[in-house]
Amino acid sequence: MGIKEDITVALYGSTKMVLKEYVDNITVNFGEVTIATSQTRPIIVKGCASLITLIGELKGKVLVDLPLETALKISSIMNDEELTEFNDTVSMTINELANMIVGNAINKLVDAGINVDISIPSFIFGKEIALYSSEASDILVVPVETSYGNIFITISIASK
Amino acid sequence: MELIKHDPENLFMGTKRDGKKLTCMVVDDVPFMVKTLSKLLEKFGIEVVQTAANGVEAVEKYKTLKGRLDLITCDITMPEMDGLQVLEKVMQFDRTQRVVMISALGSKEKVKTAMQLGAKYFIVKPFKAEDVFRILSFVITKF
Ligand SMILES: [Mg+2]
Numbered sequence: 001m002g003i004k005e006d007i008t009v010a011l012y013g014s015t016k017m018v019l020k021e022y023v024d025n026i027t028v029n030f031g032e033v034t035i036a037t038s039q040t041r042p043i044i045v046k047g048c049a050s051l052i053t054l055i056g057e058l059k060g061k062v063l064v065d066l067p068l069e070t071a072l073k074i075s076s077i078m079n080d081e082e083l084t085e086f087n088d089t090v091s092m093t094i095n096e097l098a099n100m101i102v103g104n105a106i107n108k109l110v111d112a113g114i115n116v117d118i119s120i121p122s123f124i125f126g127k128e129i130a131l132y133s134s135e136a137s138d139i140l141v142v143p144v145e146t147s148y149g150n151i152f153i154t155i156s157i158a159s160k
Numbered sequence: 161m162e163l164i165k166h167d168p169e170n171l172f173m174g175t176k177r178d179g180k181k182l183t184c185m186v187v188d189d190v191p192f193m194v195k196t197l198s199k200l201l202e203k204f205g206i207e208v209v210q211t212a213a214n215g216v217e218a219v220e221k222y223k224t225l226k227g228r229l230d231l232i233t234c235d236i237t238m239p240e241m242d243g244l245q246v247l248e249k250v251m252q253f254d255r256t257q258r259v260v261m262i263s264a265l266g267s268k269e270k271v272k273t274a275m276q277l278g279a280k281y282f283i284v285k286p287f288k289a290e291d292v293f294r295i296l297s298f299v300i301t302k303f
Contacts, residue, residue: 021286079192089191096190099237100285103264107284110267118265120237 003058004157006109008033008140011062011153014104015144018097022078023148031143031150041139042130043154047071048090050098051131053119058109060137060157062118064098070149077148086125095121101153133158171293173204173300176230182300183228185210187218187246188235188262193285197233197262200289204296206231215241219249226253230300233283236263236270244277251278258303260295262287 016028043063048071054060066074068086075093076083083090098121106118124131137156144151175181184206188194191213198208210225212218215238222232232250236243243261250257261274266284274282280299283292 018286079195092190093192096193100264103237103266104284107265107267107270110269120239 003109003114004138004140004155006112006114007058007105007155007157008142010105010108011101011142011155013108014101015151015153017104018100019074019144019146022097023074023146024077025147027147029145031145033143034141035138037136037138037159042132043139043156045124045126045129045131046152047125047127048086048094049124050095050121051124052098052102052121054106054116054157055119056116057114058116058157060155061133062098062102063131063152063154063156064094064101065152065154066094067149070146070151073148091123091125095123171204171289173206173293173297175205181205181207182230183207183209184231184233185212185218185221185225185229186233187212187215187238187243188233189213189238190235193235197292200292201233201296203289204293206296214238215243215246218246222246222250222253226257230258231296232257232259233262234259234279236261236265236274244274247274247277247279256303258299260299 019026019028046065047067049063049065052062071090071094072083075090078093102118109116135158138159140155142153184201186194186197186208194211201208210221212221234243234246247259258280260281261279262283264285271282280303281295
């Protein structure tokens with residue numbers, strides 16, 4: 001298996017584990033992964049997105065993106081308070097969710113001997129925001145279907 | 161320190177010899193994480209006497225509390241100053257201070273680095289209540 005498959009599989013496991021730990025009774029299923037290789041194709045943000053940069057042997061980005069409605073529902077449960085509109089609590093919660101998902105996926109890779117670290121998450125709020133990469137990347141979009149709505153995990157790995 | 165009560169069945173950490181609760185400062189930049197962990201610690205019978213949302217704040221608050229904290233739980237990924245830097249600063253004041261790192265980044269290498277810097281243990285997020293209890297009990301009784 002290549003490194004792209006390794007990180008994708010690791011992200012499947014960590015996404016399920018983190019969501020199940022913090023969101024009671026959530027169901028988590030994975031939809032069909034779409035793959036594209038392009039220098040020009042941007043990643044499109046759907047709502048509340050946390051962007052984490054992969055540093056080291058594995059260079060790239062992981063975007064954990066939730067439509068606002070889903071972000072509000074999940075953040076409300078995680079904070080044990082009703083959040084009806086976007087605010088700092090929502091952005092911090094989604095950033096931490098992404099940090100745990102990507103962090104736990106990375107742990108497995110590092111223990112397997114791959115030298116990779118992650119950045120502090122950056123938060124992006126808005127619809128149809130296009131993120132362009134300056135280098136050619138392989139882009140994988142993993143739809144995560146949950147009982148609170150879909151989450152989209154985009155993995156962009158720099159192709160050498 | 162010796163514990164006079166220890167009842168793992170009820171996940172109660174016990175009190176100090178003088179009958180007082182163990183004290184802790186929780187350091188994490190994310191409010192829900194501070195909330196979750198504080199609730200858990202209170203359940204264990206540990207009093208959360210202080211919280212800090214970043215490394216700089218943590219070190220400042222530590223300076224005013226040092227000597228009076230039985231425990232510090234410290235997140236690693238934080239803005240301003242990260243948890244490992246906080247750990248280093250705390251160790252400069254008191255090598256015996258019990259600091260437990262809590263992070264989503266829990267590769268063997270990260271854990272090793274933290275332990276070498278003086279952390280007494282390492283908890284990977286997300287965590288289970290029983291694991292946190294087991295680790296903190298160990299740290300409290302061993303160090
Ligand atoms: Mg953090």
